[in-house]
Amino acid sequence: NIFERKQEARNPFYRVVDLTDTTEDPATWGKNFPLQYDGYMRTVDQKRTRFGGSEAVQRPPTLADPRSIVAQSKLEEDPRLKTMWAGYAFARDFREERGHAYMLDDQTYTERQIAAKQPGTCLHCHASVYVPYKKLGDGDLIKGVEMMNTMTFADARKMVGHPVACIDCHDPGTMQLRVTRPGFLEGIRALKASQGVPDYDPNTMATRQEMRAYVCGQCHVEYYFKGPEKRLVYPWGKGLTVDSILAYYEEQGQTDWTHALSGAPALKAQHPEFEMWSQGIHARSGVSCADCHMPYERVGALKISDHHVQSPILNINRACQTCHRWPEEELKARVETIQQRTFRLRNLAMDALIDLIGDLQAAKAADSTSPRLKEARTFQRKAQFYLDFVEAENSGGFHAPQESSRILGEAIDFCRKGQSVLRTAGFARR
């Protein structure tokens, strides 16, 4: 009734409990902020869109993997991926990602854990690690993360209890957004330094609109584990484009794995949403992740951020229509037109890469000592990374339509050049 609404309005949140910097459990925060908590809990929903969302696939739970529902396997959807990543854990198990509620389980039980021994570093982006880090480093976040990084995943896993939680994005006192992830803090500092801005700290220097993207950039980024101490590094020292990231890796002499079929020193790209978004027209227009993935919703007398983080396609009216006055169907069609174009070119690039790998196998068989092999492998390394940069990016090209297509075009050209190198050397596959 009206009276209640007025109450709500004047004091939007009844603070029934005290939240401190060690309050980890979202349920506790939920007592003060029931509306946001409800949304947060809804990330268990699984609904598929043409290129996103996720499909709930039944499976018989086992001791090793107690999950009775998982997301669809991308390896089964497109077996070429197994050839593309041959010899790497991803060729063993790679699924469509789903809601935040599942992040901890999906990481714990992926067969990639069996394929290769994973470090505690992994948890940085799959659990509420803020409190655990602080505990471990008694009070010192960085010390804590460094300690957990060097543990085995199994040991580290015991120290965390929740998927990403309120405290990972919010200051418990003011509820302002904050970045808690060392990986992002260091990454963005390196990026800003490269642009001539020293000692950048998002928590004191970012605008609020920037923070609405940075909290997501804590995890939705390309990354690698540096050195024996398995430090989590975001490769942004030269910029955010695929070109500058590859340049950075070359400088570091980084290689993620050796391709099983071709012997190429390869690089895997993982979910560079933040990087791809940064190249798109929305980022350029100051539109942040939260604007589309956590749009405001009207609840009673209040406008709040929808904490059911999901595909905007499932919420077009709030996610898009405040800025775009087109009908829902039209907006959906615009997204899918962009995604279809990306998908078409992605498939051409995938075929090209498989061809190059085949040629390399043949050449290797013919003369494993030929100096041409090294050249051709370098092209595979590049093509692999460029194609993967779009393949692993989860918007199907929407976050930056032209840039995604440009990257795929370059990937195809790398394959062409790799194949030419072998042809020039007289290797011909029949």
Place this chain on the structure above:
Amino acid sequence: NIFERKQEARNPFYRVVDLTDTTEDPATWGKNFPLQYDGYMRTVDQKRTRFGGSEAVQRPPTLADPRSIVAQSKLEEDPRLKTMWAGYAFARDFREERGHAYMLDDQTYTERQIAAKQPGTCLHCHASVYVPYKKLGDGDLIKGVEMMNTMTFADARKMVGHPVACIDCHDPGTMQLRVTRPGFLEGIRALKASQGVPDYDPNTMATRQEMRAYVCGQCHVEYYFKGPEKRLVYPWGKGLTVDSILAYYEEQGQTDWTHALSGAPALKAQHPEFEMWSQGIHARSGVSCADCHMPYERVGALKISDHHVQSPILNINRACQTCHRWPEEELKARVETIQQRTFRLRNLAMDALIDLIGDLQAAKAADSTSPRLKEARTFQRKAQFYLDFVEAENSGGFHAPQESSRILGEAIDFCRKGQSVLRTAGFARR
């Protein structure tokens, strides 16, 4: 002063002369519409933008070519074009296009006229042909155009006196827009028929906003001359995308020229602005050519269409800021970011095509009878047309950024496949 402004507001324009369907001279129309006439006359201006406009290049006039100023030569800017079009008139002379005022002279004096004998059909898009067509066919437009098509260019040239003029886009009585070009009338009818709309006639069935693009689509389109009667045809029977246009040409068995170096049966694309625009987000949003290239300008209390048709980059605030609230510099930067990406991929595609042509030359030299040559030439034919579809399109990718990059990516893939065909056959260029 204000008295005038209030006057103007009430009384848009005074008719001082009568305009009929045979009034060809724009100067006469200008008596009734001095403001539009002034703008129309300003299309003589030559100013360069990063990728558009045009540069005024001095040259000593000759008897054969009395022009003392021309636009910069694209062949000199990028000599690879000569290899790309080897054996075709375009490899002889191809320049940046400039304002409407020059269309008749530039067509008359291009060296392409010397390289090959051109038909009267050419004038369809370079002169005010409405009245001449009507005269020739005494009253019958179609009969007239058919007659002029079969004349030599030289004879036909004598029958026209102006570049595109008021009467080519306007009904002299109502001043409403109208399509006067048989090529477009037939092309759009075929397109609509393929979409299930029979007997389409833009002059009676198009919306006003559509007409604001159709009048430009009369000329800014891909075309070919069909059969011995040199009929001007817009290849839209299967759709407006590069893919459906190629499919149409394949069905017709059309070939524009045989490539001098490789022997490939090649297709040239020319200024497909209308087609490319139709694939972009602006067309999809109902934004027409005139909105950007002839934006409204206020003269006193009147809002008129700027008839100085030119690059919107030279007029950003009227052309863009009505819809986009970003500063001029920012809007310019957005366009150039899109164009730079396109240009980068266009250069990769160009190198790829040159490579393929080189491979074909080598293979031809090695065994001119190999069946593989035919296969590889088919790939050159496709790559040539796709690359040219972006190269010849004059917005540097802006009219449809992602689509332009998608097309270039496919062009590169065609080159890759063509090269593989030869490699598989054991042809290796060293």
Place this chain on the structure above:
Amino acid sequence: MKFPVSLMVLGAVLFGAAAGIGAYTFIYAKGYSYLTDDPSACANCHVMNEQYDGWVKSAHKGAAVCNDCHTPAGFIPKYLTKMENGFRHSFAFTSGEFPEPIRITPRDREIADEACRKCHADITEAIDASHRPGMELSCLGCHARVGHL
């Protein structure tokens, strides 16, 4: 609210009146319409028609008049702003010296942004509450079109 500036402008208005031109328009072209709250008064200047038409179509037609969004809260500030804009616009109108398409000035944009909260403070409390001053989101970032369709 930059009081001194406005006072200077107020001065300018009086001086302008003496000087004629500005005040001349202010009267003849109904520049004084700025002093009323009647939207149709704003449209006394045809150059305002576009915004007027846009406002008529907007959800705010029945909710807010021009001045609700284009003048700050409070009597003095409101009329100082009206004076300043009224004079500046009158002058611009007569001299014809103004950018096309007409663009809101940064300061008036802030005023409009603040104006939203005059009426919607309740509903937006949740999204504003938890933030230190200066960290408020701009309503116009998402709702730039509300005043004018």
